[in-house]
Amino acid sequence: MGGKRFALLLCAKDTDYVKKKYGGYLGVFVGMLEEEGEIWDVYRVEAGEFPADDVVEDYDGFVISGSCSDAHGNDVWICKLLNLIKKLDSLKKKVLGICFGHQILGRAMGGKIGRAISGWDIGVRTVHLSSSSKLFTSLKMPALLPVIECHRDEVWELPSKAEVIAWSDKTGIEMFGYGDHIMGIQGHPEYTKDILLHLIDRLVHRKMIVDSYADEVKARVEAIEPDREAWKKLCLSFLKSRL
Numbered sequence: 001m002g003g004k005r006f007a008l009l010l011c012a013k014d015t016d017y018v019k020k021k022y023g024g025y026l027g028v029f030v031g032m033l034e035e036e037g038e039i040w041d042v043y044r045v046e047a048g049e050f051p052a053d054d055v056v057e058d059y060d061g062f063v064i065s066g067s068c069s070d071a072h073g074n075d076v077w078i079c080k081l082l083n084l085i086k087k088l089d090s091l092k093k094k095v096l097g098i099c100f101g102h103q104i105l106g107r108a109m110g111g112k113i114g115r116a117i118s119g120w121d122i123g124v125r126t127v128h129l130s131s132s133s134k135l136f137t138s139l140k141m142p143a144l145l146p147v148i149e150c151h152r153d154e155v156w157e158l159p160s161k162a163e164v165i166a167w168s169d170k171t172g173i174e175m176f177g178y179g180d181h182i183m184g185i186q187g188h189p190e191y192t193k194d195i196l197l198h199l200i201d202r203l204v205h206r207k208m209i210v211d212s213y214a215d216e217v218k219a220r221v222e223a224i225e226p227d228r229e230a231w232k233k234l235c236l237s238f239l240k241s242r243l
Contacts (some may be wrong), residue, residue, distance in 0.1 A: 003037030004060040004240070009045045009081065011067035011100050017198045025065055032190045032238065033063070034231050045081055056087065061094035061239045064101030066188060070153060071103035074114050082108045092181045096138060096239050099151050102176075102184030109178050110159035116152055118170055122200060122217045124224045125149045125187065127174045133165040135177070141230065147187030148196050148226045154186065177243055183238050189231030193221060 002223045012023040014120065026042040034040055041059075043049050046067060051059070064085075088095050103113045107138035126146050130138050145166075146215040150240045155173040160163065164184075166175035174186045186194075200217055 003039060004028055005039040005041070005058060006063065006239070007051060007059050009062055009064045009084075009101070010042050011069065011081070012184070013046065013068075014176065015198070015202070018054060018195065021194075028068050028190050028195070028227075029063055029065070031052050033235060035214070035236075038210045042091075044240075045084075048077055048080075050080060050084060054083075056093075056220055057091060060198070061096070062088060063239070064095065064097040064099065064104060066150075069124045071098065071100050071107055072153065078104070085109075087177075089182065092179070094199050094239050094241070095182045096235060097182075098183040098186055098190065099171075100153075102154055102186050103153055105182055105184045106162070106173070106176065107160060109162060109182070110155040111162065113153060113155050116154040116171065120152045120213075121149045122151075122203075123149060123197075123220045124226050125168050125170060126173075127166045127168050127187065128223075130163075130165045131222035133177065135165075135183075135238060136165070136233070139233060141234060142227075145230055146224055146226050147185075147189060147231060148191040148193070149187045150191070150196060150199055151186060155184070174240035185235075187231075189226075189228065189235055191226075192228075193226075194200065196221060 008026055008029050010025055030040050043051055067134055097189050107113050124146050128142050129141055154168050158176055162178045164173050165177050168174050171186055176184050200214050203212045
């Protein structure tokens with residue numbers, strides 16, 4: 001018998017930096033989530049590459065990555081991804097959404113998403129975890145957990161069947177659960193600080209943020225550490241049903 005099989009639905013192009021240091025974003029996610037005997041495939045959905053209908057059921061779980069695109073947009077690949085998510089929901093497949101993935105899950109399930117009212121959130125943010133989540137209580141997670149953030153969009157409103165399971169002083173819906181099979185995380189548990197610092201430089205180069213804000217963010221990033229091990233445990237437990 002083979003091991004479990006997972007798919008990364010990659011919604012961003014690999015940067016030269018991430019390709020050189022980590023082997024691309026697949027390498028970043030595999031570094032956090034892969035365990036012995038598992039198979040991890042990548043589908044570059046942003047480039048129009050999707051799993052065929054007849055292989056979707058072969059996967060034990062899916063991870064939807066972050067993106068430079070807007071989850072509230074209507075690009076052809078985004079609309080196709082929304083349809084795939086609805087199919088995964090109907091099959092009750094485990095789906096973990098990160099940043100853009102969190103937002104597109106919220107949209108697919110019937111919520112409202114858009115530009116963050118309070119603007120960009122870049123750096124390390126302390127997130128408040130809900131004491132009502134059985135995932136958090138079973139793992140004995142702390143009430144406060146720092147995570148790397150890099151986003152200017154957010155989930156405004158969730159559908160009635162979804163539950164807010166984490167929030168911060170910047171973002172009202174930092175995490176949500178939908179049934180036992182879908183979870184969204186606005187932050188980036190998979191990111192290291194060097195990836196974030198590289199992204200900040202890219203945002204400056206693309207004139208998406210100004211130099212003074214970038215310098216301010218970089219100074220704050222050095223002051224606090226994300227709890228990457230706690231986030232790893234949380235993501236593994238959700239994706240692989242360790243309750």
